[in-house]
Amino acid sequence: MPESVDGVPSPHPDGPLSGYRILDLADEKGQLCARVLGELGADVIKIEPRAGDRTRANGPFFRDEEGRESSLYWWAMNAGKRSVTCELRLDAGRELFHRLVASADAVIETSAPGTAKDIGADPRTLAGVNAGAVVVSITNFGQTGPARNLPATDIVGSAMGGHMYLNGSDERGPVRTTAPQAYAQVNFQAAVGAVTALYARGVHGMGQHVDVSMQESMANAMDNAQQTWDILQVNNRGPGPGRMSVGRVGPRYIYEASDGWVAALGMGGLIGPNSGAVIDWLDETGEAGPLAAPHWRERLAVVQPLEPDEQDLLVGIMEKFCRTRRKDDLVREAQARAAGWAPVYSPREIVESYQLEARDYWVQVRHEDLGETFVYPGAPWKLSATPWKQRGRAPHVGEHNEAVYGDALGLDPDDIARLRRTMVI
Amino acid sequence: MSSNGRKPRPKPFEGLRVTDLSWVGVGPTVAKYLGDHGAEVIRVESATRMEGLRRAGPFTNNEPHYDNSGYFANFNSSKLGVTINLKTEKGQALLKRLVAASDVVTESFTPGTLKKLGLDYEELRKVRPDLVMISMPLFGQTGPWAHYMGFGHVLQAAAGFNHLTGWPDGEPIGTGVAYTDFLVPHIGAIALVAALDYRRRTGEGQYIDFSQFEGAIHALGTSVLEWTANGREAGRLGNRDPEAAPHGAYRCKDGRYVVIACFTEQDWEGFRAAIGRPDWSDLERMRRKWSRLKEQKEIDRHIDAWARELTATQAYKAMRDHGVPSGIVKSPEDMHRDPQLKHRGHYARLEHPTMGLRTYDSPAFRLSKTPGGPWKAAPLLGEDTEAVLKGTLGMSDEEFTELLVEGVLE
DSSP: OOOOOTTSSOOOTTSTTTTOEEEEEOOTTTHHHHHHHHHTTOEEEEEEOTTOOGGGGOSOBGGGOOOTTOBHHHHHHHTTOEEEEOOTTSHHHHHHHHHHHHTOSEEEEOOOTTOGGGGTOSHHHHHHHOTTOEEEEEESSOSSSTTTTOOOOHHHHHHHTTSGGGSSBTTTBOOOBSSOHHHHHHHHHHHHHHHHHHHHHHHHOOOOEEEEEHHHHHHTTOTTHHHHHHHHOOOOOOOTTSOEETTEEOOOOEEEETTEEEEOHHHHHTSSTTHHHHHHHHHHTTOOGGGGSHHHHHHHHSOOOOOHHHHHHHHHHHHHHHHTSOHHHHHHHHHHTTOOOEEOOOHHHHHTOHHHHHTTOOEEEEETTTTEEEEEOOOSEEESSSOOOOOOSOOOTTTTHIIIIIIITOOOHHHHHHHHHTTOO | OOTTSSOOOOOTTTTOEEEEOOOTTHHHHHHHHHHHTTOEEEEEEOGGGOOGGGGSSOBGGGOOOTTOBHHHHHHTTTEEEEEOOTTSHHHHHHHHHHHHTOSEEEEOOOTTHHHHTTOSHHHHHHHOTTOEEEEOOSSOSSSTTTTOOOOHHHHHHHTTTTTTBSOTTSOOOOOSSOGGGGTHHHHHHHHHHHHHHHHHHHOOOEEEEEOHHHHHGGGSTTHHHHHHTTOOOOOOOTTOBTTBSSEEEEEOTTSOEEEEEOOSHHHHHHHHHHTTOOGGGGSGGGSSHHHHGGGHHHHHHHHHHHHHTSOHHHHHHHHHHTTOOEEEOOOHHHHHHOHHHHHHTOEEEEEETTTEEEEEEOOSEEESSSOOOOOSOOOOTTTTHHIIIIIISOOOHHHHHHHHHTTTTO
16 A cells, blocks of 8 residues: 655645535546546545556556556546545445545546445435535436436547537548547536535535536537527538538638648638738738739628639638748737637647746646656636645555545544455555 | 425525626636526627627528527526627726626636726726636736637637547548537636635635636646657547547448447447457457457448448447447437437527527536526527616616617617
C-alpha cells in the first residue's frame, strides 16, 4: 500500500464548493464531473475496488508502459481526488461505504439502471443513510424508458444522441470526434445538475436524485438541427468542410495555409456586412482578382445564397490567398479587419498558444512519485472571490485509506487493519 | 395547489432574478439553465443592435422575422424579454436599476464593451454589492486575443476539435455544428451555480471571467497530456478508437449507419454471435483485442459486407440482442421520433405567440424533488418590457411613456 503523500490532493479551502464532500463511484461518464467539483473546492473521494478502478486500464499510458498508476486517462480525469478502496460487493464494504455517505454531501455514480442496489448505492438506500445527500446517477439513456438498460460507449452516445449525424460528409458518412465528446458532454452537464441540486438543498433543505442521460447530453449539441426538423421537416446532416444550417450546405469554412489550416466562416467574411474589409485586404495584396470590381461589394454585403459559380470563384480566391501565408499571420490580420477567423490548432499548438501564455493558463502538476512535473490544463474560469484550483496528480489505488477512514471516519488503526485483513479495503 | 391537487414542487432557483445581457449561443444557454430551474430571467435586447440569432433560421413558415426564429427560441426558453437601448444614458441608468434588483448578470460582449457603457462589474457592484456576474466571450477578458471575434464554428478550430475530427487522410473538418456553443455553456453554468451557492452560504457575490476557449480545452480528454507527458500528438482517427476493435460506423442497405464498439472480449463474443460466427472471426489473429487492433481494416471490410445486406434497424437489433454496445446514427427526424427521448420528455413542447407549438431542448438531467425544464416559450422582442419596468421596478406610467417616446426602450 503506497504511503499517503502530504499535499496530494492540495487543500483548497477558498473554492466556492469548499466544505462539501463528494463520493465518486463513477466511470467515464462521471469522473470528470467529480474532478471539476473538486477543483471548485469539494473534497472528492474516489472509491475503488482493491484491484483498482477499471478505468485505470484505459490508455494511453505514460511512456506506453501499461500499469494501474500510469494511465493518462486516469491522470486526466482523476487529478486532485483522494482514493480509498472499498469492496462494495461485501456487506462490510457497503457498511463502510454508508459511513462515508453519512459524512458526504453528494454521491456520483454511473451503474446501469437498477443495479446500483447491488452495491448499496441506489437513491433509496442512500437517502435512508443520509437524507440530505444529493445522488447523481449518470447513465447511457437515463433511469427510465425503453432504452434504459442498453449498453453504450462514447460513439454510441454520439450516434444515438443525434450529434454524429451532423458530422462527416455525404461521401464518407458520419464521423465522431476522436477525443470522446459524449463522455465530455455528459460529465459537464451532470456537474450542472449536481451543483443545481446542492444549491436546491441549501434553499429547500433536502437531498434528491439527479438522473442524467448521456444520450440527452448529446441531443443538446445539435446546433439548430432539432428546430430545423421541428419547423421545416428538413434534416441537417454532415456538411464535410462546409457549414450546414437550415438544410443548406454553405461553402467551405476551412482553408489550407502554408503551415496548417485556418477556420474562416462565411468565406472568411467575404459574405456579410463586413465583406468590404476583406475585399480591401485582398485588394491591397493584389489578390482580389475580379472582386476588385465595385459591384461585388454590394453583392456580398447582403447575406444571400450565392450562385454555385460565384461560390466557386470566391472559394478559389480564398484558397489561393491562404495557401501562401502562415495561419497565425492570416488570423491576426483578419481579426484586425474584424473578420472572425481562428487557426486550426493541434494539442501541441494549444499548449504553445501565446494567448493562453498571456493568461497564465497552464498549471505544472508535480508527480513526486515519478520525480517529474507535467503541464495540465488550467483554470476554465477565473472567479474573483473563490478561485479554481488544480489539486495535484491523480491518486494511487487506496492512497488515502488511512487519511479518510482514520481522520474523517474516526476508525482506529486496529479497525483499519481488520478491514484490510478481511479484504474489504 | 396545482390542478392535479398536489402541492407544486419548489424549483431550485426560485426567488433569484437574472439580467441576461448575453447573446447568440453560449450566454443565453447558461441563463436558460437558471430560467428552466425557476429563476426569473430577464433577457435584455435592443432592436438597435438585433441579436444575431433572431436573424437566423429556421423560421416558422419560412418567413424570416425576428420573432419567428427557432434558432433563437431554443436558447431562450423560460425567459422574459425586455428591450433597452444601452447606448443611451437613460438606458444605462435604467439597466442599473434592473441590476440593483437582480442577483445575477450574464454577458458575452467583446471585452471592454460594458466598461465603455459604464456597466462593467465594478460599476454594477456599486448598485448591487452581492452581485454574481459572469462574462463569457470567446477568449476571456485579457490577453492578445481578448478582442478576437468569431463564433463556435471557428472556436472549435482553435480549441482542437477540428484537429481531432475527420479522417486521418483527410482535412480537419471538425464537427458539423458550432460545437463549442453546445459545450462551453455547461462549463460556464457549473461555475455560475457554484458561485451562487457560495453566495447563498456567505452572502458574498463575485465576478467570473470565463474564456470559452479555456473551458473547451477541458473536453479534449487525454490530448493535452499525450503531448505534455508523452510528447506525442493525438490526431483524428475517423471512427476508430485506439482501444477498441471493431469500432466504427457502417453503412447499411437503406443508407443509414449503425455504430459498433467492441472494447471487451465479451463485446467481441457478442459481436461474433450477432454476425453468425463466420470463420474469419475465429482466426488466431482475431482472438485477442491487441491483435484485432492491427486487423481493423480487414474486420471493417467484413462488417461493411455484412451491413450492406441489412437495414440499419436489422443490424442494430442483431448487435443489441447480443449485448454489443451499438446504435443507429440518428437523424434529427429520428431524434424527434425516438421512443426513449419521448419517454424522457426531452423535447418540451411550448406554445409561442407567433411560432405556435414548438420543441425546445431540455436539460440532460432530471431533479427528483425540485424538477426543472423549459416552461415558457421564448419571448418576443420586448414582449415584457412594460410588465418588468412597471411591475418589477415600480416605474410610473409617466416615466415609462417618457422613456418610450425618447427611444430608450428600443
